[in-house]
Amino acid sequence: MLHVEHLNVAYDTLQVLWDVLLEVREGEIVALIGSNGAGKTTLLKTISGLMKPLYGSIRFMDETIAGLPPHDICQRGVIHVPEGRALFPRMRVIENLELGAYLPAARAQRHHMLERVYRLFPRLKERWRQDAGTLSGGEQQMVAIGRALMAQPKLLMLDEPSLGLAPVLTEAIMDVLAQLNAEGMTILLVSQEVQQALDIAHRAYVIENGRIVRSGPADELRADDAIRSAYLGL
Amino acid sequence: MLYELAQSLTSGLLIGGALAVLSVGFSMAWGITHVLNVAHCAFAVLAAYLGYWALNRWGIDPLLALPIMLPAFFLLGVAMHTLLIRATARRAHDLGLATMVLTFGLGVVMENGMLLAWTPDPRVLKTAYSALTLRVGPVIVQAPHLIAFGLAVITIGALYLFAERTFMGKAVRAVWQQPMGAALSGIDLDRVTTIAYGMAVATAAVGGVAMSLLYTFDPATHLSWLVYVFLVVILGGVGSMLGSALAGLIIGLIIGISSVFIPLAWNNLVLSGLLIVLLLLRPQGLLQR
Numbered sequence: 142m143l144h145v146e147h148l149n150v151a152y153d154t155l156q157v158l159w160d161v162l163l164e165v166r167e168g169e170i171v172a173l174i175g176s177n178g179a180g181k182t183t184l185l186k187t188i189s190g191l192m193k194p195l196y197g198s199i200r201f202m203d204e205t206i207a208g209l210p211p212h213d214i215c216q217r218g219v220i221h222v223p224e225g226r227a228l229f230p231r232m233r234v235i236e237n238l239e240l241g242a243y244l245p246a247a248r249a250q251r252h253h254m255l256e257r258v259y260r261l262f263p264r265l266k267e268r269w270r271q272d273a274g275t276l277s278g279g280e281q282q283m284v285a286i287g288r289a290l291m292a293q294p295k296l297l298m299l300d301e302p303s304l305g306l307a308p309v310l311t312e313a314i315m316d317v318l319a320q321l322n323a324e325g326m327t328i329l330l331v332s333q334e335v336q337q338a339l340d341i342a343h344r345a346y347v348i349e350n351g352r353i354v355r356s357g358p359a360d361e362l363r364a365d366d367a368i369r370s371a372y373l374g375l
Numbered sequence: 376m377l378y379e380l381a382q383s384l385t386s387g388l389l390i391g392g393a394l395a396v397l398s399v400g401f402s403m404a405w406g407i408t409h410v411l412n413v414a415h416c417a418f419a420v421l422a423a424y425l426g427y428w429a430l431n432r433w434g435i436d437p438l439l440a441l442p443i444m445l446p447a448f449f450l451l452g453v454a455m456h457t458l459l460i461r462a463t464a465r466r467a468h469d470l471g472l473a474t475m476v477l478t479f480g481l482g483v484v485m486e487n488g489m490l491l492a493w494t495p496d497p498r499v500l501k502t503a504y505s506a507l508t509l510r511v512g513p514v515i516v517q518a519p520h521l522i523a524f525g526l527a528v529i530t531i532g533a534l535y536l537f538a539e540r541t542f543m544g545k546a547v548r549a550v551w552q553q554p555m556g557a558a559l560s561g562i563d564l565d566r567v568t569t570i571a572y573g574m575a576v577a578t579a580a581v582g583g584v585a586m587s588l589l590y591t592f593d594p595a596t597h598l599s600w601l602v603y604v605f606l607v608v609i610l611g612g613v614g615s616m617l618g619s620a621l622a623g624l625i626i627g628l629i630i631g632i633s634s635v636f637i638p639l640a641w642n643n644l645v646l647s648g649l650l651i652v653l654l655l656l657r658p659q660g661l662l663q664r
């Protein structure tokens with residue numbers, strides 16, 4: 142579904158991704174793990190069009206999307222829940238969600254999708270009138286995921302959705318992702334909660350200093366001694 | 376004295392409406408699109424001339440000319456944003472500063488164009504309702520004041536409904552509050568910003584017609600209007616429509632009150648002084664939350 146090949150990305154003159162190779166197949170949850178500053182966020186930003194690659198190809202459903210503007214990539218069904226959530230703080234929860242369905246195809250389905258988001262996150266239905274900026278961190282993350290779902294993603298990319306959340310909430314978010322995947326959603330997940338991410342993922346990639354250093358089935362990586370000591374603290 | 380004060384407060388409030396509608400687009404452009412359009416009031420004066428021209432050439436009241444001017448000014452704004460401002464944005468680090476210089480030049484060009492077309496003679500708009508008055512209790516309200524105020528209420532009300540109720544309006548607010556989040560929601564930032572900018576320029580046409588109902592104007596007038604506009608926008612908070620509305624009314628009231636106590640010629644001095652004090656005390660604006 143998503144094929145990233147030989148991807149090189151730089152901030153001005155500082156290159157941070159080197160020859161990245163990554164694939165996400167339809168129906169999978171793929172985890173991307175790596176320490177701070179490894180380049181995870183940069184990779185997602187490049188896939189969603191917020192950054193332009195120096196070199197390399199990104200194909201989604203057999204079409205090249207590298208270098209397209211974000212709204213165009215969004216229209217093709219690649220939806221990115223960014224690090225820090227990027228909600229509209231002085232707009233209501235409901236307005237944040239509706240804006241996720243800004244594009245015509247999604248807009249036509251928005252009432253139906255809203256029902257589905259409320260079923261996943263009943264808390265949002267209670268808080269629908271509140272400004273997004275006044276919500277707790279966990280609720281904001283629900284809005285961010287809800288807004289992405291409103292766009293009817295074919296591929297959902299999440300950048301550290303559990304950052305700064307209490308363990309219960311982290312677990313709840315992971316459960317939702319697993320449930321979405323069970324209903325057919327393809328997911329690319331960046332997470333610091335390596336254990337939980339590997340628990341729900343089918344496959345995983347490890348990125349270090351801008352290069353993919355390992356990849357394979359999630360079980361295999363979970364059992365790997367080097368991974369266990371570096372990322373799982375075991 | 377008391378009667379005089381009531382009279383001045385009333386006309387001050389109505390003038391405030393005109394100032395609000397003159398300012399709201401400038402505030403939008405600055406807040407939402409980060410363009411400091413110091414030619415904003417040159418567009419307003421252009422609209423004042425076009426209204427004047429429509430009346431004296433063809434006998435069409437400026438109010439009736441507005442429905443034609445609005446889309447024309449909108450397209451002018453769209454063209455300006457697409458051709459000039461986006462090109463500047465690609466090169467500049469500080470868009471506010473770069474566009475200020477750019478639009479200052481544009482303002483000079485427009486002023487000279489208007490000088491050539493219409494001479495430096497001050498114009499007075501004489502409409503069918505110029506001399507009409509309305510008695511409300513002891514206070515006399517002049518029809519042009521009331522109409523200017525009505526234009527402001529309709530325009531700012533429509534902008535507010537657009538921003539609160541329509542998908543496009545919400546997209547504009549989204550781009551303003553969180554551009555990255557907006558882009559990731561499928562909003563085309565360039566397109567939405569250009570539309571918002573076009574609307575901002577279109578409101579300058581309303582502001583210009585409203586002001587021409589109240590004051591004489593000539594091509595250089597745009598600079599003195601710009602002082603009012605800066606004052607209103609700083610007071611109301613950059614980008615806030617309701618802030619502009621409220622601040623316009625406050626400045627109008629101040630103009631009204633000060634006209635009772637100080638000579639008219641000092642009016643601009645007082646307002647400019649107020650602007651400086653305001654910038655020193657609360658540069659983020661009085662009404663900004």
Ligand SMILES: Nc1ncnc2c1ncn2[C@@H]1O[C@H](COP(=O)(O)OP(=O)(O)OP(=O)(O)O)[C@@H](O)[C@H]1O
Pocket residue numbers: 152155157175176177178179180181182183184224
């Ligand atoms: N705006 C920027 N300008 C310059 N360099 C940047 C910028 N953003 C990130 N970098 C650098 O790029 C590298 C990769 O950063 P990135 O944010 O992609 O890492 P990450 O894996 O997401 O890290 P984290 O776990 O902290 O979120 C880092 O060395 C970082 O310092």
Ligand SMILES: [Mg+2]
Pocket residue numbers: 181182183224300
């Ligand atoms: Mg990151």
